[in-house]
Amino acid sequence: AAILRLRPILMTSLSTAIGAMPLVLASGAGANSRFTIGLVIVAGVSLATLLTLFVVPSFYRLLAGYTRSPEALTREIEGLDKLTPAA
Numbered sequence: 001a002a003i004l005r006l007r008p009i010l011m012t013s014l015s016t017a018i019g020a021m022p023l024v025l026a027s028g029a030g031a032n033s034r035f036t037i038g039l040v041i042v043a044g045v046s047l048a049t050l051l052t053l054f055v056v057p058s059f060y061r062l063l064a065g066y067t068r069s070p071e072a073l074t075r076e077i078e079g080l081d082k083l084t085p086a087a
Contacts, residue, residue: 006053013049017042 023038 009049009052013045016045020045 020038020041023034026034
């Protein structure tokens with residue numbers, strides 16, 4: 001799924017960051033506040049994209065090693081039910 005989702009994620013992130021560039025490059029009255037807002041937008045979108053593409057899948061992979069599939073859990077429970085005598 002990562003291959004299918006990479007292009008849309010990058011396109012959305014890049015278009016948002018590029019769309020905020022006029023704020024970063026602003027001049028004239030109020031340029032300081034526009035620069036600050038634009039910088040926060042560009043940095044936030046860039047950081048969120050990196051987290052989405054690399055950190056979240058890495059943590060998912062780490063945590064997936066500690067879990068079992070629902071089917072395996074169901075088989076284990078059914079096996080335990082067969083071993084315990086009915087009352």
